Amino acid sequence: MTLLTRLEFDQALFQIPSSTRIQKDLSLSRMNTWRTGGPAWAVAEPKTENELHQLLTIAKQTKMPVAVLGWGSNVWIPDEGFPGLVIRTKSFEIETQWQGHKLIAGSGVGSTRLIREASDRGMQGFECIVGVPGSLGGMVMMNAGTHLGEIGALVQEVRVLDFSGGSVSARTLTPQKQDWYYRGNTFLSPSCIVTQAKLELSQGDPEVIRANLKDLLERRKKTQPIDAPSCGSTYRNPEGTEQKAWQLIDGAGLRGYRVGGAQVSEKHSNFLINTGEATSRDLLALMQHIEAQVDLKFGIKLVREVRPLRTVLPVVGSQVW
Ligand SMILES: Cc1cc2nc3c(=O)[nH]c(=O)nc-3n(C[C@H](O)[C@H](O)[C@H](O)COP(=O)(O)OP(=O)(O)OC[C@H]3O[C@@H](n4cnc5c(N)ncnc54)[C@H](O)[C@@H]3O)c2cc1C
Secondary structure, three states: OOOOOHHHHHHHHOOOOOOOEEEEEEEHHHHOOOOOOOEEEEEEEOOOHHHHHHHHHHHHHHOOOEEEEOOOOOEEOOOOOEEEEEEEOOOOOOOEEEEOOEEEEEOOOEHHHHHHHHHHOOEEOHHHHOOOOOEHHHHHHHOOEEOOEEHHHHEEEEEEEEOOOOOOEEEEEOOOHHHEEOOEEOOOOOOEEEEEEEEEOEEOOHHHHHHHHHHHHHHHHHHOOOOOOOOOEOEOOOOOOOOOHHHHHHHOOOOOOEEOOEEEOOOOOOEEEEOOOOOHHHHHHHHHHHHHHHHHHHOOOOOEOOEEOEEEEOOOOOOOO
């Protein structure tokens, strides 16, 4: 595969209609909750499916490397940044539509807004994403959830733009129960960008729902370092053992352990925080140290929940994950 030079990339950018917001040489550290990572050659923030379709068609024709970013609350971005176009969904399709108990929302809509809209209508179901910062697209991709359940259980349909074929095509997928797993799914191929999802909630008592949400948020504030830059839980809880990931990290004596500006949180050992000056390299080195120590002490291989910035059109280069 031939890679675009920077000059060719900049020339290809000119083909993107001026209605789509494009910013060049933008640091990605401001676009993720770890607050690390280098610049992208360009960041685009399409607002509609039509804009995104045009953007992907041009990217495909001109062979631009493309990565997709939601709210950046579960991604690790290299210090070298991304040599290509990052599509950020923050401004994407922010309208929501209700059909009885069903909610149709664009992939850029955030969890807080979804929860508020549903609770205002007395709809329950979103208790499982309370305190989970993210966009609907990112949450569907990750099958985000808590001990109360996962978003996949609510999803009826997912609309995507898929550019695996000769052209970019819109498709509506109807995932089944078995298509979801703990923090992931099997039905979204790497060439798909989620544009919309339809979710089914159920009627509840607005007062009870509100009280429940408040309780859940307070519990998280007490147990998680939500004021420090992090990506939430770094590791999945391992299968086949009663021990949670944080207990294994704790058991390996790593609570508070630091590499450069990256630290295992004193409050919750599965949270790795940026104490101020961390680089992505520090975070990666800390993860590698934790994994080696937990394996040495318990013979368990921790699996990362955090993901590298997802490249949806091919790129070769600084992917060090
Ligand atoms: C303080 C804190 C607490 C957290 N607690 C939880 C928790 O309890 N449970 C939990 O599950 N998670 C938790 N997380 C992690 C995070 O909130 C979720 O994983 C969330 O779903 C990420 O959404 P996002 O929009 O930020 O996705 P991003 O981080 O931007 O992206 C995540 C992945 O999805 C891909 N992606 C994003 N949008 C799209 C799209 N439209 N189409 C295709 N691919 C896409 C990205 O390329 C990337 O690979 C926590 C994070 C923080 C910072």
